[in-house]
Amino acid sequence: MNKRIGEKGLVKGIFTILVLVFVAFLLISYGKPYYRSYVLGSHTRDILRSEIGTLDTIKTTIMEEAKELNVPLNEENLEVVRDIRVIKVNASWTDTVDFWGYYETKLDFSMNEEY
Numbered sequence: 001m002n003k004r005i006g007e008k009g010l011v012k013g014i015f016t017i018l019v020l021v022f023v024a025f026l027l028i029s030y031g032k033p034y035y036r037s038y039v040l041g042s043h044t045r046d047i048l049r050s051e052i053g054t055l056d057t058i059k060t061t062i063m064e065e066a067k068e069l070n071v072p073l074n075e076e077n078l079e080v081v082r083d084i085r086v087i088k089v090n091a092s093w094t095d096t097v098d099f100w101g102y103y104e105t106k107l108d109f110s111m112n113e114e115y
Contacts, residue, residue, distance in 0.1 A: 029097050029099065030097060030107075032097075033095040033097065033107050033109070034107075036069045036070065036071050036095075037071070037095075037109045037111070039069055040062075040065060040066055040069055040071050040073075040111065041111050041113060043062075043065045043069075044062055044065070044089055044111065044113045045113055045115065047061050047062060047065070048087055048089065048113060048114070048115035049115055055080045055081075055082055055087070058080050058087065058089070059075070059078060059080045062078060062080070062089065062091075063075060063078065066078075071093060071095070072093050072094065072095055072096075073091055073093045074093070077091055077092050077093055078090075078091045079091070086114050086115065087114065087115055088112075088113070088114040089111065089112070089113045089114070090110075090111070090112050091110065091111040092108070092109065092110040092111070093108075093109055094106050094107065094108050094109070095107050095109060
């Protein structure tokens with residue numbers, strides 16, 4: 001009788017561990033693009049606060065940051081505009097999350113910063 005209880009506990013324990021590993025993998029896979037988006041926005045705010053210079057310099061610096069963070073941002077989707085006293089940065093991109101080739105989903109991001 002004790003042997004059956006032990007076997008059920010072992011199977012249940014292994015199943016629970018597998019489910020937890022799968023959930024952790026999903027959270028990490030979906031979390032990376034959101035984290036990169038947040039970091040790019042933070043770096044963009046820092047770049048705008050540093051008063052780096054011309055709009056082209058700001059755009060180039062943001063593109064370098066995006067490349068370093070592996071954000072799939074195209075230069076066509078990045079807009080840096082100077083209003084009277086405000087510099088506005090608008091960007092949009094799509095990031096793909098792939099689960100070992102079985103399932104693929106696209107996540108759309110946008111960034112609107114001004115200083």
